[in-house]
Amino acid sequence: MDPAAQRFGTRAVHAGQRPDPTTGAIMTPIFQTSTYVQDAVGSPRGGYDYARVGNPTRDALQANLAALENGRHGAAFSSGLAATEAIIKTVLDAGDHLICGADVYGGVDRMLRYVWVRFGVAFDFVDTTDLDRVRAAIRPETRLIHVETPSNPTMTITDIAGCAGIARAAGAVLSVDNTFATPFLQRPLDEGADIVMHSTTKFLNGHSDMIGGALLTNSDELAEGFRFQQRTTGAVPGPFDCWLVLRGTKTLHLRMPAHCSNARRVVDLLRGHAEVESVRYPGLEDHPQHELAKRQMRDFGSMVSFDLGSEERANRFAASTRLFQLAESLGGVESLVSIPSSMTHASVPEEKKKEIGLGPGLVRLSVGVEDGDDLVDDITQALAALRAGVRMPETGDGGLT
Numbered sequence: 001m002d003p004a005a006q007r008f009g010t011r012a013v014h015a016g017q018r019p020d021p022t023t024g025a026i027m028t029p030i031f032q033t034s035t036y037v038q039d040a041v042g043s044p045r046g047g048y049d050y051a052r053v054g055n056p057t058r059d060a061l062q063a064n065l066a067a068l069e070n071g072r073h074g075a076a077f078s079s080g081l082a083a084t085e086a087i088i089k090t091v092l093d094a095g096d097h098l099i100c101g102a103d104v105y106g107g108v109d110r111m112l113r114y115v116w117v118r119f120g121v122a123f124d125f126v127d128t129t130d131l132d133r134v135r136a137a138i139r140p141e142t143r144l145i146h147v148e149t150p151s152n153p154t155m156t157i158t159d160i161a162g163c164a165g166i167a168r169a170a171g172a173v174l175s176v177d178n179t180f181a182t183p184f185l186q187r188p189l190d191e192g193a194d195i196v197m198h199s200t201t202k203f204l205n206g207h208s209d210m211i212g213g214a215l216l217t218n219s220d221e222l223a224e225g226f227r228f229q230q231r232t233t234g235a236v237p238g239p240f241d242c243w244l245v246l247r248g249t250k251t252l253h254l255r256m257p258a259h260c261s262n263a264r265r266v267v268d269l270l271r272g273h274a275e276v277e278s279v280r281y282p283g284l285e286d287h288p289q290h291e292l293a294k295r296q297m298r299d300f301g302s303m304v305s306f307d308l309g310s311e312e313r314a315n316r317f318a319a320s321t322r323l324f325q326l327a328e329s330l331g332g333v334e335s336l337v338s339i340p341s342s343m344t345h346a347s348v349p350e351e352k353k354k355e356i357g358l359g360p361g362l363v364r365l366s367v368g369v370e371d372g373d374d375l376v377d378d379i380t381q382a383l384a385a386l387r388a389g390v391r392m393p394e395t396g397d398g399g400l401t
């Protein structure tokens with residue numbers, strides 16, 4: 001069957017992979033090698049010469065991720081931030097300008113403010129939910145628009161096709177961080193984006209056991225630029241980490257529906273709960289970009305943010321959950337809770353946090369694929385502990401009712 005005609009689940013399991021020709025191993029081997037034998041100078045025996053430049057396990061992952069995003073090219077990096085940095089190094093020169101979504105992952109904010117500013121890259125953080133503001137921020141030297149949708153942790157939705165049109169008209173490139181949605185829920189290249197970026201650490205791997213990043217594109221020129229960055233600046237993933245993501249993507253189409261339906265149950269509980277001030281989830285009809293989310297996404301994901309009004313209450317909630325573990329990161333099969341203002345986004349300046357609505361009482365949940373009843377019970381008891389003003393005593397049964 002023509003791989004291009006295969007449906008998402010089939011691509012997730014097979015794209016980029018075939019049984020190993022030397023052994024018949026059904027799983028792509030972990031090519032744990034730093035170099036490859038050459039028969040003569042410049043004639044590598046198997047087409048590979050050095051593992052920073054290329055590795056068959058990495059190639060399989062890159063092809064697999066590209067197929068899932070409907071892209072022709074993929075490039076894997078050692079982290080999501082390394083992948084983001086590779087975009088900047090490929091697209092921008094000193095003196096160029098970048099428009100960055102206002103509420104992107106805190107690490108991108110820190111990278112721009114503390115690293116790229118020193119190399120003459122100009123940037124503006126813009127509320128990309130408002131296309132007029134994106135248009136107004138364009139300068140003659142704007143070369144890149146980078147957005148995250150849904151955004152972390154404020155859960156805003158940006159119109160990808162709208163931003164792609166603005167970027168095209170300005171002679172700029174649009175990159176979209178698709179980490180929260182994954183290609184199962186949203187495919188930015190189909191909407192006109194030039195680059196999709198992932199922290200593969202999250203849903204693509206899905207099991208919280210590695211750090212990685214990836215860039216996917218249909219542009220030959222950008223793909224060549226990303227390969228140049230891999231071999232020249234060297235932030236490539238090791239083969240075992242590539243293999244772990246490859247194993248993860250085989251079940252992406254099974255995990256995501258379970259993530260989404262558990263998130264919906266948690267949102268239904270939080271919404272209207274007396275202890276909760278507000279809930280941010282693009283699946284809610286009163287979410288400001290709900291209609292756009294419905295158009296652009298297949299479902300609404302499993303990241304949920306809600307406001308408990310104060311840091312003290314947010315901390316108390318996070319200390320009271322038993323299944324939801326307090327930790328950075330997201331997208332694994334297990335449920336996590338975090339307080340973005342003092343964890344993932346601690347480096348974002350206070351005034352900007354206020355501007356984007358990232359208050360100290362904001363709690364972010366990464367809803368996993370455990371039994372939904374147990375997740376609902378856990379949130380219920382943690383909210384009850386908040387009302388009682390005390391930490392619930394440990395019962396020793398893992399919080400299960």
Ligand SMILES: Cc1ncc(COP(=O)(O)O)c(C=O)c1O
Pocket residue numbers: 079080081082105107148152177179180198199200201211212213329344
């Ligand atoms: C949406 C998003 N993008 C990018 C990153 C950075 O990825 P990494 O931690 O793999 O460098 C993160 C990390 O939390 C993230 O949540």
